[in-house]
Amino acid sequence: MAGPSRMQMPGTTPAQMMHHQAPMHHPYNQAGTGMSSPMKNSAMQRGLSPAMQSAIERKRAMQQGDPRAIQQQINRNKKKRKVADKILSRRVKDLVPESQAYMDLLAFERKLDSTIMRKRLDIQEALKRPMKQKRKLRIFISNTFYPAKAEVEDGEESVPSWELRVEGRLLDDTSDQNKVKRKFSVFFKSLVIELDKDLYGPDSHLVEWHRTATTNETDGFQVKRPGDKNVKCTILLMLDYQPLQFKLDSRLARLLGVHTQTRPVIINSLWQYIKTHKLQDKHEREYINCDKYLQGIFQVNKMKFAEIPQRLHPLLMPPDPIVINHTIVVEGQDAGKKTSCYDIEVEVDDTLKQQMNSFLLSTQSQQEISSLDTKIHDTVETINQLKTNREFLLQFAKSPQEFINNWLVSQTRDLKVMTDVVGNPEEERNSDYFFQPWSQEAVCRYFYSKVQQRRAELEQILTKAN
Numbered sequence: 482m483a484g485p486s487r488m489q490m491p492g493t494t495p496a497q498m499m500h501h502q503a504p505m506h507h508p509y510n511q512a513g514t515g516m517s518s519p520m521k522n523s524a525m526q527r528g529l530s531p532a533m534q535s536a537i538e539r540k541r542a543m544q545q546g547d548p549r550a551i552q553q554q555i556n557r558n559k560k561k562r563k564v565a566d567k568i569l570s571r572r573v574k575d576l577v578p579e580s581q582a583y584m585d586l587l588a589f590e591r592k593l594d595s596t597i598m599r600k601r602l603d604i605q606e607a608l609k610r611p612m613k614q615k616r617k618l619r620i621f622i623s624n625t626f627y628p629a630k631a632e633v634e635d636g637e638e639s640v641p642s643w644e645l646r647v648e649g650r651l652l653d654d655t656s657d658q659n660k661v662k663r664k665f666s667v668f669f670k671s672l673v674i675e676l677d678k679d680l681y682g683p684d685s686h687l688v689e690w691h692r693t694a695t696t697n698e699t700d701g702f703q704v705k706r707p708g709d710k711n712v713k714c715t716i717l718l719m720l721d722y723q724p725l726q727f728k729l730d731s732r733l734a735r736l737l738g739v740h741t742q743t744r745p746v747i748i749n750s751l752w753q754y755i756k757t758h759k760l761q762d763k764h765e766r767e768y769i770n771c772d773k774y775l776q777g778i779f780q781v782n783k784m785k786f787a788e789i790p791q792r793l794h795p796l797l798m799p800p801d802p803i804v805i806n807h808t809i810v811v812e813g814q815d816a817g818k819k820t821s822c823y824d825i826e827v828e829v830d831d832t833l834k835q836q837m838n839s840f841l842l843s844t845q846s847q848q849e850i851s852s853l854d855t856k857i858h859d860t861v862e863t864i865n866q867l868k869t870n871r872e873f874l875l876q877f878a879k880s881p882q883e884f885i886n887n888w889l890v891s892q893t894r895d896l897k898v899m900t901d902v903v904g905n906p907e908e909e910r911n912s913d914y915f916f917q918p919w920s921q922e923a924v925c926r927y928f929y930s931k932v933q934q935r936r937a938e939l940e941q942i943l944t945k946a947n
Contacts, residue, residue: 567587567854567857567858567861568584568587569583569584569861569864570865570868572868573864573865573868576868601841604837604840604841605841607837608834608837608838608841611723611724611743612830612831612833612834613828613829613830613831614828614829614830614831614832615826615827615828616651616652616653616826616827616828616829617651617652617824617825617826617827618649618650618651618652618668618824618825618826618827619649619650619651619652619822619823619824620647620648620649620718620805620822620823620824620825621646621647621648621649621820621821621822622645622646622647622716622805622807622820622821622822622823623645623646623648623818623819623820623821624643624644624645624646624809624810624811624818624819625643625644625646625818626641626642626643626709626810626811626818627641627642627643627644628641628709629641629709640707641707641708641709641811642705642706642707642708643705643706643708643712643809643811644703644704644705645674645703645704645705645706645714645809646701646702646703647672647674647701647702647703647716648665648700648701648702649665649668649701650665651663651827651829652824663829664698664699664700665699665700665701666690666692666696666698666699666700666702667698667721668720668721668827669692669718669719669720669721670691670692670719670720670721671689671690671691671692671717671719671802672689672690672702672716672717672718672719673687673688673689673690673716673717673802674687674688674689674702674704674714674715674716674717675687675714675715675716675717676688676706676712676714677712677713677714680708680710680712681706685706688704690702692721708811709811709812710811710812711808711809711810711811711812712808712809712811713806713807713808713809714806714807714808714809715804715805715806715807716804716805716806716807717802717803717804718802718803718805718825719799719800719802719803720800720802720803720827722743722800722828723828724743725743725744726741726742726743726800727741727742727743727744727747727797727798727799727800728740728741728797728798728799728800728801729741729742729747729796729797729798730778730796730797730798732774732777732778733778733796736754736774736775736778737750737751737754738750741800741801744790744793744797747793747797748789748790748793751789751793755769758772760772760775762783767785767786767787768783768784768785768786769783769784769785769786769789770782770783771783771784778796779792803825805823807821893907
C-alpha cells in the first residue's frame with residue numbers, strides 16, 4: 482500500500498466520492514501513474530468562469546514563452562489603455578482636493594468632444610448636398626485677319642483668311658497661387674459656332690464641340706476659315722450643370738416662379754405651392770386636389786404625391802443655351818485683331834466644401850489628441866499605483882503581523898491559480914490531513930481499481946492463449 486503522503490483528496494466530500502467511481506482529482510484514479518495534465522486542468526478549472534479560464538490559459542502560454550501569446554497580451558494592454566477610465570477615484574480626490582480642477586477639465590472635454598462630433602456629423606450631411614456658388618466667367622471672343630501674300634515659297638499666291646478664338650477665365654483674385662486654375666471648357670457641355678451659310682455653304686458653316694467621357698479640357702477654342710468679308714456668326718454655349726438642371730414649361734415656370742433649376746428644387750417648389758394653397762386632400766392625405774392652374778398644366782383634377790415626378794417629366798426640358806451674336810470684322814479700318822468681352826454667371830464648387838473635406842480627412846489633430854490621451858492615461862495609472870502603494874504601506878504600518886498573514890494567504894491563492902497547483906500543499910504537510918473520514922474510502926477505491934485492472938489483464942492473456 483502506498484504511503485499516506487501520496488494521497489490527495491482536496492475539497493472532496495464523502496458524498497462526492499461515492500458519486501464518482503474514479504474521481505478526476507484523486508492521484509490513484511489511474512494505475513499508479515497519477516493524474517494527466519488535461520485532467521488536472523479540468524479539475525482545477527471546475528467552477529471557474531470562462532473569463533477566468535481564458536486568463537489562466539493566457540498566463541500559461543506566456544509562461545511557456547509563446548511569442549504569439551505575448552504579442553496578443555501587448556495588443557490587449559494597448560486596447561485596454563485606450564478605453565481606460567481617466568476619472569480619478571474618490572480616495573484620490575479626498576487626499577488631493579486640487580484634483581477637482583482636473584475633474585472639471587474632464588467634464589469640459591466631454592462637452593467639447595460631443596460638440597465636435599455633432600459638428601462633424603453636420604459637415605458630413607452638408608457635403609452630401611451640392612454646395613455651389615455663382616461666379617462671373619468672362620468670355621473673350623477675338624478674331625484676327627490674315628491678308629493674302631503676293632508671293633510664297635512654292636510660287637502660288639496665298640488666300641486671305643481669318644481666325645476666331647473663344648476663350649475665358651473666372652473673375653477672381655489671381656494673387657492666390659494655391660488656387661487650381663480651371664480650364665475654360667470645364668464649364669460647358671457643348672459649344673456650337675454657326676457661320677454665315679451663304680458664305681460657307683451648308684456643309685462647313687457649323688463648328689461643333691461636345692463633351693465626352695474622354696474629353697481633354699482646353700483653355701479655348703479656335704476656328705480658321707478663308708475669306709476677306711465680314712462674317713456674322715452665332716455662338717451657342719451649353720453650360721454643364723452639376724447636378725443637372727432643367728427648364729420648366731412656361732406655364733409651370735410662371736406658377737412656381739422657377740425658370741431653370743434642379744429636379745429636387747422644382748419638386749420642393751411645387752410642394753410649397755401645394756401647402757400654401759392647401760391643395761392636399763383632407764381625408765386622403767396622399768392625394769392632391771389640383772386647382773385650375775394645376776389642372777391646366779397636368780390635365781387632371783386629382784393626383785397622388787407619388788405621381789408628381791412622373792407627371793413632371795414631360796414638363797422638364799434641357800436648359801436654353803447661351804447665345805452670343807458676333808461679327809467677324811475683316812474689312813475697313815477695324816480689320817486686324819478685335820476682341821469682345823461678355824460676362825456670364827456660372828456655378829462652381831464652393832471653396833468651403835474643400836475646407837470641410839480637409840477638416841474631416843485631417844489626422845494631425847487626431848494624432849496630437851491621441852498622444853495627449855496617452856500621457857493622461859500614464860499619469861492616472863501612476864497616480865493609482867502610488868495610491869495602492871500608499872494603502873499597502875499604511876495597512877502594514879497599522880498591523881504588521883495581521884497584514885503579512887493576510888497577504889501570504891492572498892499570494893498563496895494567486896500562486897495556486899497561476900502554477901496549476903492541485904490541492905492544498907500546506908494542509909497536506911500535516912499527518913492529520915490523511916486521517917480524515919475519506920482516506921479509508923480512497924484506499925478502498927484504489928485497491929478496487931488495481932484489482933479491476935489486473936483482472937482485465939488476465940482476461941486478455943487467457944483470451945490470447947485460447
